[in-house]
Amino acid sequence: MKKLRLSPLLFRRIHKWVGLILGLQFLLWALSGSMMALLDKDKVGGHGGGMSHSHPLPPGEYYDVAALPDGEPVTGVVLRDLGARPVYEIESAKGTRLVDATTGENIRVDQDMAREVAMMMNEAPVRKVSAIAKPNLESRDHEGAMWRVDFADAENSSAYVTLDTARFLVMRGDTWRTWDFFWMLHNMDYLNRKSFNHPLIIFVGFGALWLSGTGFYLLFKSFSRADFRWLRRRRKPVATRRGG
Template sequence: MKRIRFTPLFFRRIHKWVGLILGIQFILWSISGAMMAIIDMEDVRAQPPVIEHPIVTGGLIEPDQIGLEDSIDSFRLHMSEGRPIYQLAGNGVVRLFDATTGDSIVVDEALVRQRAALINGATIRSVSLLDAPNLEAREFDGPMWRVDFNDAENTSAYFAADTGHLLIARGDGWRLWDFFWMLHNMDYVNRTSFNHPLIIAVAFGVLFLSGTGFYLLFKSFTRRDFKWLKRSMSKQSKSPAPTSG
């Protein structure tokens, strides 16, 4: 087995290839950072307006008249589509009821389309039920409805599958920013964290690159490079000292 010799040539070869790989990443960092600074954050953060309705308190049935057999952990009254709704949660399940009739409300495609029309006047291109969040709605958990609009931003709105509440809306401006964010933090899977193995490996690669670079720089000097310094010091030592007048 051939023995590895840790010579300047050995480190120079590794330094060259590591420098090439990390150099590409440095370019991506520079481009992505510049693009994130250029993109208007108002377009990235833009969200559809939330329509607030005053809570109707008259004509409501008592919650115990709904006839639920399961225990209730939380209870909420809110307005949606101009009608009061009871939102009851128990045993990990959320159920909705019309607060005036007690009828059960199912969060289906028709209801989601109705709520989506209230936040965006554009034509709805498609509605789909997601079993799990995608990258655009990664801050949330559980199944959700996705509504795609035929507008200038190709907006997609996400509604919780159990409550029908609007979770988030994303457009092309956000998608462009998120792409450059992915390049910048090198999290190509989840796009959420700087603390992952790939970027840690790159950090150690940069440390290796700087260390070997300093080593090779030191090794590139010879005694001939310092002759001018010796001559300069010799001339200074031979020059006569100034006399006092």
């Protein structure tokens, strides 16, 4: 059996193929980073038309929370606005529900309410309202079921609203989707597009480190003493005769 010898030739062969593979990823890093830098940061922010979702609560007496039916143990109560309408957000073991803070009546979050909440963030016409059981790539930073409200605007914007509490989550548009595609190429997380320290990018990072180390090794092995002979050359001083 021939013994494997760690020679500059072996390192050069491995370095060549590793450099080819990682070079493609270096190209993708440069391309994706450049594209993300060129996109409009305000459109990438994905917040639609810049309208405000929060409203001050109107003055007056609110329904007494203690008078609500005791069908289940309550673990938390939040008084907030739903547009210009004050509501209680009541948490229990069964989930979260909304109650009108002035009448005590339960509020059902349907398509019309999701549309109303989304239109507070975008004045464009609504094209479609649909319910999704779990977050998609566009709403991956949030949890639970939600409404997706699609707008007929230049950005093809989509607003996401929680299914049970009608809270606005995020607005996404075509510019953000373009940015997100290049972000996927940049951080190499092709499934979730969230992690920057997953095994693949760690492996490529150490591969780049190895490539740099062997590159320096092969660089010095490529030179010989003859290449530096010119450094040792010195002009001989010209002798001058003094007159007299």
